[in-house]
Amino acid sequence: MGELQTTVTMTVNGERVTRTIESRVLLVHFLREELGLTGTHVGCDTSQCGACTVLLDGEAVKSCTVLAVQAMGKAVTTIEGLETDRLHPIQEGFWAKHGLQCGFCTPGAMMATTYLLSQNPNPTEEQIRVGLDGIVCRCTGYETIVRAVQHAAQLMNSSTQTERSTEVG
Amino acid sequence: MLTAPFEYRRAERVEDVIEWLSDETRETKILAGGHSLLPLMKLRLATPAILVDVSALRELQGVQEDGEVLRVGAFTRYVELARHSLINQKASLLSQAANVVGDLQVRNRGTIGGSLCHADPAADLPAAVLALEAQLVILGPNGTRRESAEAFFMAPFVTTLGRQEILAAIEIPLSTQNARSTYLKRPHPASGYPVIGVACLIDAIHNQTIGTARLAITGIASTAFRASAAEAQLVGGRLDAETIAKAASTAAINAPLDDDEHTEYKQQLVQVYVSRALQQVAAQED
């Protein structure tokens, strides 16, 4: 059985972690079950819905379609890594513009938004819709998500961002 | 969903991969971006005993001009194909096709090599490499061989790739770098894969005489194919409404479609999408 296991080291939300796991463990299971980071959700488990989206070396990926061993030596950011002592502007955008109802897709939607805004800080509505094509939301009809992303982009582009951020708790 | 258990190997040398692939007792598969293979493994439609991760192989990386060709490493991801300035300039058709594969997360993982070797009849990139008349550089136990994209795709999910062979790179002739091109896709509303995708490359605009015309179509037949009869009809003519209409119906009539209850619908799709693709190219600015 030994050869079916692999030792992986990666950085998750800034912290280096090493675990010996079965090679077939998916990144999403590694995050949720090995590290207890249950903010990353498993929606469809067939690479369609995007609820499991995390950043891998800064790029949005569906963590149900990445093996944990493929993240070897890389940096992973999950929804837990977004927030500090204040809401991240993207979280604030989703909160202010009601970018969620049930909240199940929200961690993935926010991570995809983080990537989108890192590539394009001023996306048009069309670019937001294309950018979030890999996220399935069954509640909002996407309208409020688009507004949330627009609001987040505004917050991130304005210098007074820290003053406006909402304290957590 | 978990895949069946497997042994994971991260390849450092191509020679090792070729050697590992010779194992006849335990099925050994190459893992690139994993965006076709892992879903199949989760459904247990694929149960390899050994997975060989080729992401670190030097031979599969990089994009550079090399004499008369642009060499694109097999491990180049869609996101890179879409953005790379050399590909944008010298083989913009490939960038255009890569940019509409799946969604943003898929494009951050999937690779050109994985797409071509998987040979899904509904994949986008086969149309682009056919129209660009790309050569595939394949490494195996007997060294390096080159094969045209046209010969490579044999049947749905079947290529000429031997059990011990690895696709290392895709070579795109620079001779068409100044041609106009477009990739026009009608995505399936649920899967996002093309119902039809038309790759079109033409060396003329407006009133110029067409010297080179390439039309490759994916998604609609058992493999991607060149619409040769329509291409021949375009050469020597001009991209005007009449020529476009003729070429589009020739493409539809000659498309190698399965003979079933959908044939008429598919012919109509070919006709409409070839016509739109040609119109798009005709409307491009200098």
Ligand SMILES: Cc1cc2nc3c(=O)[nH]c(=O)nc-3n(C[C@H](O)[C@H](O)[C@H](O)COP(=O)(O)OP(=O)(O)OC[C@H]3O[C@@H](n4cnc5c(N)ncnc54)[C@H](O)[C@@H]3O)c2cc1C
């Ligand atoms: C949600 C979703 C949506 C998608 N939508 C589209 C779409 O719209 N259009 C589209 O075209 N595709 C689509 N795909 C498929 C995607 O493009 C895959 O990335 C691609 O088909 C396979 O590339 P990969 O790098 O992920 O390869 P893998 O999945 O790693 O490998 C695929 C196959 O190729 C073999 N292989 C890989 N690299 C090599 C090599 N260098 N030499 C020899 N063999 C090799 C593997 O052994 C395996 O059999 C989608 C996938 C998902 C999950």
